[in-house]
Amino acid sequence: MAPVGKDMDTILEQYPAKPEYLIFLLQDIQSSYGYISQESMQQASDHAGVPLTQAYSVATFYQSFRLDPSGEHEVRVCLGTACHLKGGQRIVEELERRLNVEAGGTTADMRFTLNTVNCVGACALAPVVVVDDDYHANTTARKLEKHLKKLEHDVTADGEGQGHV
Amino acid sequence: MYSLNSALRVDTPRLDSAEALNAYRENLIAGQDPNQTLVVVCHGTGCMANGSNRVTAAFQNAIEGADIKAKVMPGIKTTGCQGFCSRGPLVLIRPQGLFYQRVKEKDVEEIIQRTLIEGQPVERLLYKDPQTGKRIHTEQEIPFYKLQERVVLHNIGKIDPTDITDAIAAGAYRALAKALSGMTLEQVVSEVEQSGLRGRGGAGFPTGRKWRSAMAAIEKKGRPVYVVVNGDEGDPGAFMDRTIMEGDPHSVLEGLILGAYALGAEQGYLYVRAEYPLAIQHLEIAMAQARELGLLGENILNSGFSFDARINRGAGAFVCGESTALFTSIEGKPGNPRPKYTRSVEEGLWGRPTILNNVETWANVPLIIDKGGDWYAGLGVPHSTGTKVFSLVGKVNNVGLVEVPMGVPVSHIVEAIGGGVPGGAPFKAVQTGGPSGGCIPYHLKETPVDFDSLTKAGSMMGSGAMIVMDDSDCVVDVARYFLRFLEEESCGKCLPCRLGLTRMREMLDAFSKGVGTERDIEDLISLSQAIQDGALCALGSSAPNPVLTTINYFRDEYRAHFSDHKCPAGVCKDLITFSIDPDACTGCRSCARQCPNNCISGEKKQPHVIDANQCIRCGICKETCKFDAVRVS
Numbered sequence: 001m002a003p004v005g006k007d008m009d010t011i012l013e014q015y016p017a018k019p020e021y022l023i024f025l026l027q028d029i030q031s032s033y034g035y036i037s038q039e040s041m042q043q044a045s046d047h048a049g050v051p052l053t054q055a056y057s058v059a060t061f062y063q064s065f066r067l068d069p070s071g072e073h074e075v076r077v078c079l080g081t082a083c084h085l086k087g088g089q090r091i092v093e094e095l096e097r098r099l100n101v102e103a104g105g106t107t108a109d110m111r112f113t114l115n116t117v118n119c120v121g122a123c124a125l126a127p128v129v130v131v132d133d134d135y136h137a138n139t140t141a142r143k144l145e146k147h148l149k150k151l152e153h154d155v156t157a158d159g160e161g162q163g164h165v
Numbered sequence: 166m167y168s169l170n171s172a173l174r175v176d177t178p179r180l181d182s183a184e185a186l187n188a189y190r191e192n193l194i195a196g197q198d199p200n201q202t203l204v205v206v207c208h209g210t211g212c213m214a215n216g217s218n219r220v221t222a223a224f225q226n227a228i229e230g231a232d233i234k235a236k237v238m239p240g241i242k243t244t245g246c247q248g249f250c251s252r253g254p255l256v257l258i259r260p261q262g263l264f265y266q267r268v269k270e271k272d273v274e275e276i277i278q279r280t281l282i283e284g285q286p287v288e289r290l291l292y293k294d295p296q297t298g299k300r301i302h303t304e305q306e307i308p309f310y311k312l313q314e315r316v317v318l319h320n321i322g323k324i325d326p327t328d329i330t331d332a333i334a335a336g337a338y339r340a341l342a343k344a345l346s347g348m349t350l351e352q353v354v355s356e357v358e359q360s361g362l363r364g365r366g367g368a369g370f371p372t373g374r375k376w377r378s379a380m381a382a383i384e385k386k387g388r389p390v391y392v393v394v395n396g397d398e399g400d401p402g403a404f405m406d407r408t409i410m411e412g413d414p415h416s417v418l419e420g421l422i423l424g425a426y427a428l429g430a431e432q433g434y435l436y437v438r439a440e441y442p443l444a445i446q447h448l449e450i451a452m453a454q455a456r457e458l459g460l461l462g463e464n465i466l467n468s469g470f471s472f473d474a475r476i477n478r479g480a481g482a483f484v485c486g487e488s489t490a491l492f493t494s495i496e497g498k499p500g501n502p503r504p505k506y507t508r509s510v511e512e513g514l515w516g517r518p519t520i521l522n523n524v525e526t527w528a529n530v531p532l533i534i535d536k537g538g539d540w541y542a543g544l545g546v547p548h549s550t551g552t553k554v555f556s557l558v559g560k561v562n563n564v565g566l567v568e569v570p571m572g573v574p575v576s577h578i579v580e581a582i583g584g585g586v587p588g589g590a591p592f593k594a595v596q597t598g599g600p601s602g603g604c605i606p607y608h609l610k611e612t613p614v615d616f617d618s619l620t621k622a623g624s625m626m627g628s629g630a631m632i633v634m635d636d637s638d639c640v641v642d643v644a645r646y647f648l649r650f651l652e653e654e655s656c657g658k659c660l661p662c663r664l665g666l667t668r669m670r671e672m673l674d675a676f677s678k679g680v681g682t683e684r685d686i687e688d689l690i691s692l693s694q695a696i697q698d699g700a701l702c703a704l705g706s707s708a709p710n711p712v713l714t715t716i717n718y719f720r721d722e723y724r725a726h727f728s729d730h731k732c733p734a735g736v737c738k739d740l741i742t743f744s745i746d747p748d749a750c751t752g753c754r755s756c757a758r759q760c761p762n763n764c765i766s767g768e769k770k771q772p773h774v775i776d777a778n779q780c781i782r783c784g785i786c787k788e789t790c791k792f793d794a795v796r797v798s
Contacts, residue, residue, distance in 0.1 A: 022497040023480055027439070048497065061499035061656075063481030064439055080401035081596065081632045082558040084646050090784055097761050118483060118650065120440050121404035122210050123558035124250025124565055133442075135214030140788060142759065 003032035008040060012047050022048040026059055035066040071106040071113035073151055075099075075131050075144070080119030082126040091127055092116055094141030099148075111152060179459035181467040183342035186333075186460075193334040202281060203259040204228075207322070209250070209411060210443055216270065217254035223273040228281075249309060251564040252292070257322075262303040265290040295562070295584065309563045312582045316544065316552045317528050318568050321412035326447045329415065329454035337415040338460055340534035341422055345468040348534075353427040354380060357530065359538025361550035366395055366486070366523030367601065367627045368703070369549075369616040372530075375520060379428055379510040382518040389431060391514045392424045392474075393521040395491060396437035396444065399483040400599030401650065403630035405554040406524035408566055410437065410444035413528070414451035418474070420527030422461065423534055424520055425472040433474035434514070436491050439481060448476055483654035487702050488513070488521050490656065501656050502702035523628070525554060545571030549615035553626070557583045559633040560592065569614070576610040579633055586635045593634045594718065598627025600647040601707035603714030604640070623714040625707070639736035640715040640722050645673040647711040651704060662705030665696040669712060677737040681727035686716060735797040738782045742798055745786075747772035749794035756786035756795065 006014075011028040015021035025044040029036050036044075036059050045055035059065040075095065079088045092103050095114055099107055106113040122128050125137035129144055131151070136144060180186045206212075206221045249255060252266035256276070263286050265276065272290060279287050291300040292307050301307050315321075324331040332338075344353055358373030383390055394417060398406040410417060421433050437445050452474065455461040463471045482500045484490045490500035492514045513519025529551060533541045542550045549571035555578060557567050562584030569578060575595055579585065586592050594604040597614075603624035605612055612618055616626050634643065648670040657663045672689050675681050693709030700706040716723060725731045732740040745756075745765075752770040757763075762781050767773030775786065787795040 018497075020495070020497040023477070023494065027478060027480060050497075054498070057499050058480075058497070061482065062479075065480065079650075081599070081630070081643075081646070082402050082564075084401075085559050085632070085634065085638055085643075087784065087788070090788075094761070094783060094785065117440060118399065118481075118654075119401035119403075120210075121398065121407045122214060122250075123402055123404060123556060124211050124253075125214055126558065128214075135210065137211075137214050141785070142789075 004034070005032040007032070008043060012043065015047070017047055017049055019048050019050050019054075022050055022055060022058055023062075026055070026065055030065055034070040035068055068106070069110070071110050073111060073132055073148070074113045074115060075129060075148070076115045076117045076120075077103075078118075078120045078122070078126070078128040078130070079116050080121075080123060080126070082123035083119075083128055086126045088127045091129060091139070091141050091144070095144065098141060098145050112148065179457070181459065183346035183466055183468075186338060186342045186466060190333050190336075190339070193330050197334060200260055203257075204276075204281075205257040205259060205322070207253060207255040207257075209253075209408065211250040212253035212255060213443075215253045215267075217268075219270050220254050220256065220268050220273060223270045224277075227273055227277050249292075249307075249563065249565050256290075257304065262305065264292060264302070264304040264307065266292050309565070309567075309582055309584070312577070313568050314544075314552055314570055315568045316532065317409065317416070317525060317554055318412075318566065320416065321408065324413065326412050326414055327450050329451065329458065332413070332415040332451075336535070337531075338419055338455075340531035341419050341426075341460065342466065344423055344426055344534055345466050345470065350380075350427050350429065353423060353534060356533055356538040357427075360529075360533040360541035361538075361548075362526065362529055362533060362541065363549065363616060364523055365525035365529070365553065365628065367400075367598065367625065369626055372522060372526055375510055375522075376424070376427060378508070379518050379520050382511040383428065386511070386518060388429055388517075390428050390518045391520070392421055392428065392430045392433040393491070393495070393514060393519060394421055394433070394435040394437075394527055395486065395488070395521055395523045396435055396441070397479050397486040397491060398438060398441075398524070398628060399486045399654075400601075400628045400630050402556060402558050402596075402632045403599060403628045404556050405566055405629050407438075407441045407444050409524050409528050409554075410441065411447050414444075414447045415455070416528040416531060417524055418448070418451055418455060418461070420522075420530035421474060422465070422472055423530050424522070424527065426470055428518075428520060430520075431472055433472065434495055435474060435476045436479060436485070436495060437476055438479045440479075445476060445478060452476075482656075483650075484656045484702070484704050487704055489702070491521065492519065499656075501658050502704070504701055525629075546613070546615050548617055553614070553629055555614075555629045555631045557631050557633070559596075559631075560586050560635040560638065561633040562587055571615045572613045572618075574611045574613055575605055578614065578631065579610070583633065586633065588635075590635060593636055593638060594640070594715075596624075596632040596634065596643065596711070597630065598625035598710070599630050600651050601625065601703065601710055602627045602630075603710045604634070604643075604718065606718040623710070623717055625710065637734055637736070639732050639734035640719040641673060641676050641726055641732070642734070642736045644712045644715045645670065645677060648673060648708065651708045655704065659699070659701035659705060661696045661699035662701065662708065665692060665700075666705070666708055668692060669696075669709065673712070676723060676726045677732070678739040679727055679730040679737075683724070685727075686720070686723060690716065741782060742777050743775050743780055743782060743784070743786060744777070744796050744798065745773050745775055746794045746796050749792050751792055751794075753791070755789050755791065759785050759789045761785065 029040045041055050045052045077092045101107045101114050103116050129136045129139050204224050254268050256265040256268045279285050304310050320335050324335050354376045362372045363369040462473050477495050485494045485500040487502050488509050490502040494500040509519050544551050552568050552570050554568045567582050591607050594606045596604045612622050619626050652666040655662045697706050725733050735741050750772040757765040764776040764779030
């Protein structure tokens with residue numbers, strides 16, 4: 001899979017070869033490749049000078065790392081307290097049904113990854129769902145589905161279609 | 166996006182003394198025209214989500230086209246800034262101070278014509294007082310703002326956080342200049358002690374005492390020492406730290422530099438949640454600009470004192486808000502807490518003496534140094550001095566950030582400032598302190614909001630999230646929500662937290678299904694006490710608080726679940742049924758079309774019926790219905 005941002009060599013060059021930069025390395029790999037492959041984890045641990053097991057332990061401890069490829073678009077449903085009170089959980093369940101994927105998983109066509117997030121700190125907008133970098137305020141599963149369909153359409157129409165804030 | 170290279174908008178040489186900084190500030194102030202028309206657009210995450218960047222762009226285009234003498238200030242502030250997140254996008258017109266809310270792109274032309282050119286307000290965009298129905302012109306007259314006392318947030322909403330000159334003109338780094346040019350390390354620590362400032366991250370430990378202990382540790386162990394900002398604001402429902410980092414990053418940075426000066430630290434760290442991209446970006450810009458001016462880095466203001474800092478992005482772990490877990494995370498490891506036989510001030514990051522303070526705590530430090538500890542101690546109440554920023558969310562009319570002196574009653578925040586619950590009913594309870602806190606029921610609404618009174622009521626200050634609940638919120642569900650949250654976030658190192666929370670959650674799951682006995686409540690309380698005593702860190706030991714306070718104040722509601730098989734609030738799925746009120750139903754078929762299980766039937770224009778056996782209680786029909794015909798019982 002081609003990186004969206006920096007390639008592996010650039011990522012490694014950026015940081016001194018010290019254990020304290022392990023998380024920085026994994027974060028950059030995650031954001032460029034959408035997940036941490038076994039090969040890249042090996043490279044990161046070699047560069048930081050820690051055993052592979054330690055890189056694995058870090059990558060599985062923190063929620064933002066994925067070990068499997070993620071979909072083209074990431075849908076993050078906020079489950080902070082305010083969103084919970086305003087039906088965030090219902091949105092997750094409804095999206096699971098509509099996208100036919102469980103939270104944390106990726107659709108079979110690799111279009112969408114559905115994740116939940118503890119709190120994006122935008123409680124005034126509850127319930128909030130973040131699609132890629134786009135915040136959807138006071139949303140419902142229905143509104144989101146429309147938006148996701150549009151994204152799908154845009155992908156086929158012009159080869160891209162991410163709407164950034 | 167901003168580019169770091171072109172971040173500084175004026176060519177400025179390094180400032181080589183405190184006097185040079187003060188002269189620079191005066192110069193900047195002299196260059197400002199107080200009568201210049203300014204359009205200030207809120208650019209916080211909340212307003213941005215509602216399209217404030219498009220509003221800014223529309224202003225820029227239109228103003229360039231019309232050749233009006235106004236400068237659009239983009240990049241200013243977060244949701245927290247002007248506070249009224251639920252009213253965004255917000256636009257302020259200075260110098261008149263006109264406050265426009267819910268501004269859309271299409272409104273821009275009218276604002277330019279009517280306000281900027283003709284000098285008249287656009288009535289329909291002004292805030293309408295829900296009590297009197299009258300339109301209010303300026304920010305200061307709106308009750309939501311009028312009743313607040315903005316001390317830490319004083320610059321937010323006024324300055325452009327991506328422009329250091331704007332911050333300096335507003336007074337940033339004045340305290341640093343004061344400390345570097347005439348205060349000893351001892352004097353800086355004394356001022357902080359004098360102020361009575363207590364940590365804003367949750368526990369409320371006196372900041373001055375923490376610094377004093379670190380000084381003692383340094384005498385024993387020598388340097389290096391570290392200063393760290395805890396910006397891992399993980400409490401769901403809290404966003405005051407995000408707002409401060411986004412809206413006034415220099416206040417945090419200056420506080421950190423002052424702390425470093427007091428302890429002789431050369432390196433600092435800002436640990437910020439990855440979920441806050443805008444906060445990280447604004448801090449990076451602030452640090453780059455401060456370095457260019459010689460306010461950060463080698464030989465700050467030519468005083469011989471050198472200090473630099475870097476940002477560590479969190480990777481998504483709530484436990485990293487805990488001090489020892491945060492340190493191990495900075496060291497590049499999984500964020501596991503360690504037992505605190507030795508305190509962090511003696512053995513923190515890299516095993517060295519370390520001061521870790523929360524974002525809001527650091528942001529208070531420059532104010533204390535600038536205006537004096539005595540001034541600060543005069544705010545608030547004796548054992549909880551100063552002000553505190555709260556994020557007021559949930560079932561409340563005015564959602565947003567509220568800063569008030571410590572010691573005001575809960576009702577002042579929720580009812581007077583927050584405007585109460587939508588619809589006018591009294592609130593049911595206010596959850597404070599996030600997952601580690603507890604709830605304050607309506608009958609205790611006059612409880613003063615300070616560290617000790619909240620603890621006495623069974624809750625805690627926490628980081629300052631205030632979640633307002635009304636009668637449609639179930640306390641069992643909320644307690645279960647917090648437990649599930651902490652169960653997932655538990656690092657798993659100690660048994661009381663790892664297994665105890667799971668067991669507690671299972672008991673609450675059973676309640677929410679209508680299964681349980683009075684004895685289970687007693688067991689829940691006893692298990693809670695065991696976890697409080699036995700857990701390794703504060704994540705575990707404070708986890709039972711939401712359960713204990715809700716049992717304490719709402720025991721009958723717990724009982725109703727298992728004795729009557731009823732969820733009085735209509736939330737717990739296994740105990741509720743959905744039905745359609747035939748008198749209210751118009752037969753529009755909306756709900757039937759949306760029902761994921763196709764269990765709503767009926768002829769067009771005739772009342773519809775839900776098949777209770779097929780219903781999965783997803784609530785979509787209720788959400789869809791425009792006529793409020795779906796009933797929950």
